Amino acid sequence: MSTATFQIWRGERGSGKFVDYTTEYEAGMVVLDVVHRIQAAQANDMAVRWNCKAGKCGSCSAEINGKPRLMCMTRLNQLDLTQAVTVEPMKTFPHVKDLVTDVSWNYEVKKKIQKFTPRKPDAPDGTWRVQQADVDRPQEFRKCIECFLCQDVCHVLRDHNLHDKFIGPRFLIHTAQLEMNPIDAGDRLKALKDDYNIGYCNITKCCTKVCPEEIKITDNAIIPLKERVVDEFYDPLGGLFKVFR
Amino acid sequence: MADYPVHEYDVLVIGAGGAGLRAAIESSAAGAKTGVVTKSLLGKAHTVMAEGGMAAAMGNVDERDNWRVHFADTMRGGQYLNNCRMAELHAQEAPARVKELEAWGAIFDRTKDGRILQRNFGGHRYPRLAHVGDRTGLEMIRTLQDHGIHQGIEVHAEHTILTLLKDGGRCVGAFGYDREKGRFHLFHAKAVVLATGGIGRAFQVTSNSWEYTADGQALAYQAGAALLDMEFVQFHPTGMVWPPSVKGILVTEGVRGEGGVLRNKEGKRFMFDDIPENYRSQTADTPEEGWRYTQGDKSARRPPELLTRDHVARCINREVRAGRGSPHGGVFLDIAWIKEKLPNAAEHIKKKLPSMYHQFKQLADLDITQEPMEIGPTTHYMMGGVQVDGDTQMSAVPGLFAAGECAAGLHGANRLGGNSLSDLLVFGKRAGEYAAKFAKENSAGKINSAEVEAAAKRAVEPFERGAAGENPFAVQHELQEMMQKLVGIVRVENEMQDALSEIPKLQARAARAGIGGNREYNTGWHTALDLDNLLAISEIVAIAGIERKESRGAHFRDDYPDKSAEWGKYNLKITKGPDGKPSVERMPVCPLTDEMKKCIEEQK
Numbered sequence: 001m002s003t004a005t006f007q008i009w010r011g012e013r014g015s016g017k018f019v020d021y022t023t024e025y026e027a028g029m030v031v032l033d034v035v036h037r038i039q040a041a042q043a044n045d046m047a048v049r050w051n052c053k054a055g056k057c058g059s060c061s062a063e064i065n066g067k068p069r070l071m072c073m074t075r076l077n078q079l080d081l082t083q084a085v086t087v088e089p090m091k092t093f094p095h096v097k098d099l100v101t102d103v104s105w106n107y108e109v110k111k112k113i114q115k116f117t118p119r120k121p122d123a124p125d126g127t128w129r130v131q132q133a134d135v136d137r138p139q140e141f142r143k144c145i146e147c148f149l150c151q152d153v154c155h156v157l158r159d160h161n162l163h164d165k166f167i168g169p170r171f172l173i174h175t176a177q178l179e180m181n182p183i184d185a186g187d188r189l190k191a192l193k194d195d196y197n198i199g200y201c202n203i204t205k206c207c208t209k210v211c212p213e214e215i216k217i218t219d220n221a222i223i224p225l226k227e228r229v230v231d232e233f234y235d236p237l238g239g240l241f242k243v244f245r
Numbered sequence: 246m247a248d249y250p251v252h253e254y255d256v257l258v259i260g261a262g263g264a265g266l267r268a269a270i271e272s273s274a275a276g277a278k279t280g281v282v283t284k285s286l287l288g289k290a291h292t293v294m295a296e297g298g299m300a301a302a303m304g305n306v307d308e309r310d311n312w313r314v315h316f317a318d319t320m321r322g323g324q325y326l327n328n329c330r331m332a333e334l335h336a337q338e339a340p341a342r343v344k345e346l347e348a349w350g351a352i353f354d355r356t357k358d359g360r361i362l363q364r365n366f367g368g369h370r371y372p373r374l375a376h377v378g379d380r381t382g383l384e385m386i387r388t389l390q391d392h393g394i395h396q397g398i399e400v401h402a403e404h405t406i407l408t409l410l411k412d413g414g415r416c417v418g419a420f421g422y423d424r425e426k427g428r429f430h431l432f433h434a435k436a437v438v439l440a441t442g443g444i445g446r447a448f449q450v451t452s453n454s455w456e457y458t459a460d461g462q463a464l465a466y467q468a469g470a471a472l473l474d475m476e477f478v479q480f481h482p483t484g485m486v487w488p489p490s491v492k493g494i495l496v497t498e499g500v501r502g503e504g505g506v507l508r509n510k511e512g513k514r515f516m517f518d519d520i521p522e523n524y525r526s527q528t529a530d531t532p533e534e535g536w537r538y539t540q541g542d543k544s545a546r547r548p549p550e551l552l553t554r555d556h557v558a559r560c561i562n563r564e565v566r567a568g569r570g571s572p573h574g575g576v577f578l579d580i581a582w583i584k585e586k587l588p589n590a591a592e593h594i595k596k597k598l599p600s601m602y603h604q605f606k607q608l609a610d611l612d613i614t615q616e617p618m619e620i621g622p623t624t625h626y627m628m629g630g631v632q633v634d635g636d637t638q639m640s641a642v643p644g645l646f647a648a649g650e651c652a653a654g655l656h657g658a659n660r661l662g663g664n665s666l667s668d669l670l671v672f673g674k675r676a677g678e679y680a681a682k683f684a685k686e687n688s689a690g691k692i693n694s695a696e697v698e699a700a701a702k703r704a705v706e707p708f709e710r711g712a713a714g715e716n717p718f719a720v721q722h723e724l725q726e727m728m729q730k731l732v733g734i735v736r737v738e739n740e741m742q743d744a745l746s747e748i749p750k751l752q753a754r755a756a757r758a759g760i761g762g763n764r765e766y767n768t769g770w771h772t773a774l775d776l777d778n779l780l781a782i783s784e785i786v787a788i789a790g791i792e793r794k795e796s797r798g799a800h801f802r803d804d805y806p807d808k809s810a811e812w813g814k815y816n817l818k819i820t821k822g823p824d825g826k827p828s829v830e831r832m833p834v835c836p837l838t839d840e841m842k843k844c845i846e847e848q849k
Binding site: 012026027028029033039040044045046047049050051052053054055056057058059073097098103104107110111115116121122125126127128129130132138142143145146177181183184 | 285286289291294352360384392402489603604607767
């Protein structure tokens with residue numbers, strides 16, 4: 001058994017500091033195991049969120065050596081343990097305590113997005129006929145586990161603090177899955193332009209890089225949505241076509 | 246009474262997994278002001294971990310399927326200890342509940358003709374599980390969550406309930422705290438729905454998260470409701486066994502549904518060695534026939550890997566005990582072998598089982614399209630729970646309802662895979678409907694402030710003892726180790742008696758649990774407060790386990806290895822006796838109607 005040092009952010013509501021913890025570790029462990037071991041033996045009152053421990057619930061988001069990641073899916077053998085490993089809370093959301101942040105803004109944003117609105121069913125029993133090929137794309141977006149790491153890394157939110165204007169990558173893919181669902185009849189293009197401010201995204205793809213579900217957020221969701229907004233509102237030829245339609 | 250924030254509701258739902266959210270949606274749709282309390286953030290409950298799918302006899306893939314077959318399968322799987330009325334309602338109503346999810350935005354995998362695709366699963370005669378790859382639970386919880394927030398349900402995220410409040414015999418609310426600030430909250434409600442899930446944290450190797458500390462079962466028991474079938478704890482046959490830190494994490498039955506096979510270290514498919522008599526006529530004779538079944542050949546019968554979970558778990562246990570296990574104490578689950586049968590097997594596996602591929606790649610450095618997985622049994626599901634009326638889901642306490650895993654009845658002695666997600670929907674809806682009805686018919690009850698003050702006083706005691714008190718994490722770990730060893734997958738009388746004598750010692754230590762720091766997001770404090778429920782229910786599991794002197798379904802006793810016809814007539818019902826101790830009673834199983842008997846006969 002070997003030992004490693006972890007520097008974990010301790011403190012409440014913005015104030016705090018890294019505290020060093022040295023602990024033993026074994027092969028196959030992930031960062032969340034180490035945090036739990038420290039919590040059980042050295043720091044009973046340490047705040048950390050977790051649930052499934054298998055990369056499916058998106059609760060244990062944090063910044064490990066400065067990189068936004070899920071603690072449960074970061075294996076120790078991916079880290080340089082000859083140096084202290086830093087673990088700190090996500091920076092884009094208000095700090096609560098230790099590794100826990102207040103992510104409630106995300107839940108408020110979702111409420112503002114027009115809900116799923118089904119078209120008329122295809123069959124008399126109230127069901128729809130939809131081909132698998134037509135739902136592959138929205139299914140990709142529905143893999144999202146709402147860990148909010150993409151929100152954490154998005155510079156529009158992280159550096160420019162435009163939480164009141166921009167919905168962030170998580171909710172752009174949420175909007176995309178609704179827009180691309182063949183059963184949905186809603187239209188969110190105007191809202192994408194005016195309320196969700198998709199224009200703020202300048203496709204640096206940071207969100208795609210940190211997505212633990214490997215959803216191609218920028219290429220498969222944001223860019224196609226941007227194109228549709230452009231077609232709808234900024235295409236002079238298309239506008240003319242609509243007049244005569 | 247101190248000045249706690251008071252939240253007034255018609256219906257209060259405790260728990261925000263599939264059952265809780267479905268109940269809240271129904272109650273709110275019926276016009277009842279509905280609040281939901283959840284220990285975690287919204288959308289993180291254990292439902293999210295469900296992989297394989299939800300069972301509903303829609304007959305989209307095999308038109309021979311209908312509710313009668315589903316009913317018979319559920320009863321056979323439960324070894325006929327099920328509440329047959331619940332099994333009937335479940336089989337009849339599940340298809341409508343699944344279709345409803347699609348109308349709320351869920352996107353299921355499709356058949357070639359564009360309908361909802363269904364897959365094979367253990368104990369189900371026909372392909373019956375509506376699914377989305379191997380992340381069906383996520384699809385379900387997200388759909389309910391997104392539908393619910395647009396319907397005016399109020400969610401109290403990261404709140405824990407300490408006690409239910411009563412006015413005379415009736416449940417009139419609940420008292421608890423928010424995890425973030427550690428403040429107490431009073432929930433005043435005309436009806437309360439428990440949807441708190443299972444008890445997995447009582448065991449060491451479990452697929453359950455920290456939340457599953459038997460809260461609903463314990464709250465109901467303390468409030469005077471009866472518990473049923475508490476000896477039946479399901480050990481899922483396939484959990485990860487390596488690396489140690491992920492031991493217990495679930496590997497979906499879907500792997501076997503897609504053609505995965507179980508082998509011991511000698512490379513032998515040992516499941517063919519032991520096929521129970523009542524399943525023999527439905528089980529494949531050869532590996533070839535089993536393979537054809539998984540690929541949709543309607544003339545083939547299911548491979549023995551798809552027998553019920555209790556049986557598969559015991560066979561794996563037998564191989565390991567006989568020294569034929571894998572290097573880390575499990576057996577091999579092999580899906581990679583299908584490359585002998587399919588040209589593009591690796592891609593096919595990744596498409597059908599994406600999160601399993603991901604999970605093993607990331608956590609165990611193993612590519613399941615190339616190598617077999619090592620797996621072993623893991624504590625997964627509690628068949629027992631709060632005794633409820635099959636139609637309304639109301640417990641013996643008026644105004645107190647329960648649905649989903651924390652309620653008992655549907656699954657009897659063993660739950661079939663896929664019947665849990667459909668259970669959540671069918672009985673979540675019913676609980677919400679009847680709770681709203683109860684709230685309409687009854688005025689708000691009176692809060693007993695002495696009851697509230699006592700709970701508040703008790704809850705802050707760990708701070709008075711401070712960090713010098715017992716470490717709450719250590720007490721929990723010791724309980725888990727003890728239960729795993731003494732009341733686990735194979736049980737004997739004297740070991741369970743040992744467990745019963747250990748529990749009071751742990752209870753004494755839990756009463757001395759202490760914690761430093763303050764009340765803000767203090768996970769040590771939360772763990773200390775969860776101990777009471779976990780210990781009370783662990784004791785009841787052991788008591789029920791000792792009482793049932795036979796082996797049936799998930800309850801396997803080395804000292805009584807056979808099923809007894811006499812014991813097949815009873816469920817065990819446990820209530821809090823006048824002396825404050827659990828009192829056990831044999832309750833005759835729910836009688837089958839003639840129609841039900843016919844359904845079962847048809848499928849023999």
